[in-house]
Each structure stands twice: as C-alpha cells, then as structure tokens.
Amino acid sequence: AQSVTQPDIHITVSEGASLELRCNYSYGATPYLFWYVQSPGQGLQLLLKYFSGDTLVQGIKGFEAEFKRSQSSFNLRKPSVHWSDAAEYFCAVGPRNTGGGNKLTFGTGTQLKVEL
Amino acid sequence: DAGVTQSPTHLIKTRGQQVTLRCSPKSGHDTVSWYQQALGQGPQFIFQYYEEEERQRGNFPDRFSGHQFPNYSSELNVNALLLGDSALYLCASSADRALTPSIFGPGTRLTVL
Numbered sequence: 001a002q003s004v005t006q007p008d009i010h011i012t013v014s015e016g017a018s019l020e021l022r023c024n025y026s027y028g029a030t031p032y033l034f035w036y037v038q039s040p041g042q043g044l045q046l047l048l049k050y051f052s053g054d055t056l057v058q059g060i061k062g063f064e065a066e067f068k069r070s071q072s073s074f075n076l077r078k079p080s081v082h083w084s085d086a087a088e089y090f091c092a093v094g095p096r097n098t099g100g101g102n103k104l105t106f107g108t109g110t111q112l113k114v115e116l
Numbered sequence: 117d118a119g120v121t122q123s124p125t126h127l128i129k130t131r132g133q134q135v136t137l138r139c140s141p142k143s144g145h146d147t148v149s150w151y152q153q154a155l156g157q158g159p160q161f162i163f164q165y166y167e168e169e170e171r172q173r174g175n176f177p178d179r180f181s182g183h184q185f186p187n188y189s190s191e192l193n194v195n196a197l198l199l200g201d202s203a204l205y206l207c208a209s210s211a212d213r214a215l216t217p218s219i220f221g222p223g224t225r226l227t228v229l
Contacts, residue, residue: 042222043120043220043221044206044220046218094218102147102210103161103174104159108156108158109158
C-alpha cells in the first residue's frame with residue numbers, strides 16, 4: 001500500500017535561516033508529488049508539484065523541492081524563512097493517470113515554528 | 117475566480133444525526149474529491165466524483181455517501197454520526213482531462229457531541 005512519511009513532526013527555525021522538510025514515500029511506481037501548506041483553521045494551499053521533467057521544482061513563496069527517485073524522497077526547501085511561513089506542511093502523492101488530481105495520500109504533516 | 121467554496125464553515129451535530137456538506141469546485145474543474153482531516157492528522161481520502169458518479173473510494177464506511185450535480189458541485193452526506201466523525205472535511209477539485217493538481221477549499225469543521 002502507498003504511504004508517505006514525514007519524519008519531523010515539529011521543526012523550529014529562526015527567521016532568515018534555511019529550511020528543509022523531509023518527505024519519503026512508498027509507492028508502486030513513481031507517483032505525482034505535491035507539497036501543501038495549511039495555516040491554522042484553513043484549507044490546504046498548493047506550494048508546488050512534480051509531474052515529470054526537471055527533478056528540481058520551484059513553487060510559490062520561494063519554496064523549492066527536489067525529487068530523488070533513488071531515495072523515494074521529495075524534500076521541501078527554502079533558503080531564508082520568513083515569520084509568515086509558520087504553518088503545517090503536508091507532503092502528498094497521487095497516482096499517475098489521466099489527471100493530477102486523483103486520490104492523494106498525505107503524510108502526517110510537519111509543524112513549522114519560526115522564531116523571530 | 118472564487119476557487120473552491122464549501123458550506124457551511126462550521127457545524128455542530130449530535131451522535132446519530134445526519135449531516136450534509138456542500139462544495140462548489142473551481143471554475144473549469146469537473147472532478148470533486150472529499151477528504152477527512154482529524155485533528156493533528158493529514159487528510160484522508162473519502163471518495164471522488166466525476167461525471168456524477170463515484171469513481172474512487174477510500175476506506176470509509178457506507179455511512180459516508182455523496183453526490184455530484186450536473187454543474188459539478190458536490191455534497192457529502194454522513195449518516196448515523198459518531199463522535200469519531202468530528203473533523204475538518206475538505207473538498208478538492210481538479211480537471212480530469214488536464215494535468216492539474218487538486219485545489220482545496222477552506223473546509224467544513226464538523227463537531228459531533
């Protein structure tokens with residue numbers, strides 16, 4: 001069965017410091033890969049996606065992620081964190097089929113705290 | 117573009133009651149998926165509707181049912197509510213014939229007392 005592991009439940013970084021959030025997946029074949037962000041009491045906002053091609057993908061708010069097939073990983077990075085980045089971050093995978101919006105499997109999330 | 121909209125925002129029910137949640141997809145999207153997010157957890161896939169039919173289903177009991185209308189909007193119905201059904205219910209839309217990621221609505225917070 002497919003699964004997504006986000007090993008860090010909580011991460012605290014100082015404003016201006018770099019950030020890396022880890023994501024590993026278990027899937028029958030290379031899936032579509034996503035990172036979403038959720039602010040308290042809100043829905044999910046798409047940060048970036050990987051469908052194919054360049055394994056380093058750029059997203060919104062200065063985030064990027066790198067797909068490493070050999071490690072089944074899709075880690076999220078940001079070179080300089082802003083206080084407004086404090087939120088919960090979810091990695092998700094979905095099957096490759098007709099569209100990119102099918103049955104997503106999510107990790108349990110990483111709660112990011114930013115110290116001023 | 118209003119994106120994905122959901123109603124109501126919050127809902128309080130008692131055990132055994134039934135509830136209906138509503139979702140309007142983003143303009144141009146024809147596929148609607150529903151997710152349940154319990155407190156402190158990632159969203160769990162409930163089911164997906166396309167062309168007014170349930171196309172995929174996750175590991176949820178038959179108490180969870182849905183409907184999609186010709187205008188692509190959707191409803192999620194939960195019967196015989198349990199305390200464990202308390203969660204944030206998220207609706208996501210996408211376009212089936214295009215490589216589009218799921219876009220999520222703000223969710224409906226359901227509390228079962």
